[in-house]
Amino acid sequence: MRATRAIIRLDAFRYNLRLVRSRVGSARKICVPVKADGYGHGAVPLAKTALEEGAEFLAVATADEGAELREAGITAPILLLSIPLPEEIPELIVDKLIPLAGDRDFVRELAATAEQGGEVLSVHLKVDTGMGRIGCPPESAAELAALIAGSKHLKLGGVATHLAVSDSLKQDDVAYTKEQLTRFGRAVEDIKKAGIDPGLVHTANTGALAFHEDAFFDMVRPGILLYGYAPAGAEQVLPVKPVMELVSQIMFIKQVKKGETVSYGRIWTADRDTTIATIPVGYGDGLPRRLSGDFQVRINDAWYPLVGRICMDQCMADLGPNTAIRRWDSVSFFGADALSAADLAAKLGTISYEITCGINKRVPRIYVDT
Numbered sequence: 001m002r003a004t005r006a007i008i009r010l011d012a013f014r015y016n017l018r019l020v021r022s023r024v025g026s027a028r029k030i031c032v033p034v035k036a037d038g039y040g041h042g043a044v045p046l047a048k049t050a051l052e053e054g055a056e057f058l059a060v061a062t063a064d065e066g067a068e069l070r071e072a073g074i075t076a077p078i079l080l081l082s083i084p085l086p087e088e089i090p091e092l093i094v095d096k097l098i099p100l101a102g103d104r105d106f107v108r109e110l111a112a113t114a115e116q117g118g119e120v121l122s123v124h125l126k127v128d129t130g131m132g133r134i135g136c137p138p139e140s141a142a143e144l145a146a147l148i149a150g151s152k153h154l155k156l157g158g159v160a161t162h163l164a165v166s167d168s169l170k171q172d173d174v175a176y177t178k179e180q181l182t183r184f185g186r187a188v189e190d191i192k193k194a195g196i197d198p199g200l201v202h203t204a205n206t207g208a209l210a211f212h213e214d215a216f217f218d219m220v221r222p223g224i225l226l227y228g229y230a231p232a233g234a235e236q237v238l239p240v241k242p243v244m245e246l247v248s249q250i251m252f253i254k255q256v257k258k259g260e261t262v263s264y265g266r267i268w269t270a271d272r273d274t275t276i277a278t279i280p281v282g283y284g285d286g287l288p289r290r291l292s293g294d295f296q297v298r299i300n301d302a303w304y305p306l307v308g309r310i311c312m313d314q315c316m317a318d319l320g321p322n323t324a325i326r327r328w329d330s331v332s333f334f335g336a337d338a339l340s341a342a343d344l345a346a347k348l349g350t351i352s353y354e355i356t357c358g359i360n361k362r363v364p365r366i367y368v369d370t
């Protein structure tokens, strides 16, 4: 196996899940989003660990992601968060995925396909209270709930909405979240008033889990929090631990003279005689090339700048003139002991999600559970 690996600490994931459990209590269900291959950590091992720890639901974005979990023998309920093509509906029925539906046409398609299979399909109604992505307007929630509950081959298993700015403590954002929750609460009331059991009511993503207890309802769906990243301002209440660490080893060491340049484009010139380490990690592994010239790696408990352009498969660190570091020594890019994926993301104007999801298939995932 190559030197570059993503260490996945299942013990940290378990720890994070226990923090979430203690926050929401045992009466509520926890739904663990494992979409995009478990935010890049590996959907199947993370899903299995989550279920061992007592999580009740999983969530995926595509029918294929759901099928992968079923093929691995996972029988827990799985929510399908995005809308599939009509031709994917038979697959989701076979795999007993629970679609989120937010329009009449899709509900009818689901009902027709479920009828052909002679099945009763659980569906969760998705209400758009201000995310502006998928879901019905709150005013039509009761009508759609009636359509689902009234269909012989569908069952209303739950009602959900998604929050757009729940991870922010800015006054406007908090007010917007409260407004979304008010709209959602009214939609759920409308459904109940129509004499329909809404099933599991759920909305809390990571931000809501951190900042909005009134959003917990019957089930929570925190994703990035479980992978070790709390929103800014919640680190104290939810001291989660990063699950992924990207590591590698030095493959080549050389002396470089003052005035010599390193890597493509010659953007870096040695201002003194120094030692350069070449490490087999590049943008082909998911280390963003835009970090060139603005990144430090950790080697033997000290920090060293990456210098020159990050290449597809390799990058270079400046170890300084007199180094005790040797070829094959370990290098940490982000995670436990190095910068966090959130620090990296901040440099790039993105979020930790994009960093962990971006660590490519070429990087083997090594699961550690102590």
Ligand SMILES: *Cc1c(COP(=O)(O)O)cnc(C)c1O
Pocket (backbone or CB within 6 Å): 033, 081, 162, 204, 205, 206, 207, 221, 222, 223, 224, 225
């Ligand atoms: C991805 C997703 C989540 C989890 O979001 P986090 O910000 O990672 O907590 C919850 N609900 C829906 C509908 C999602 O798409």
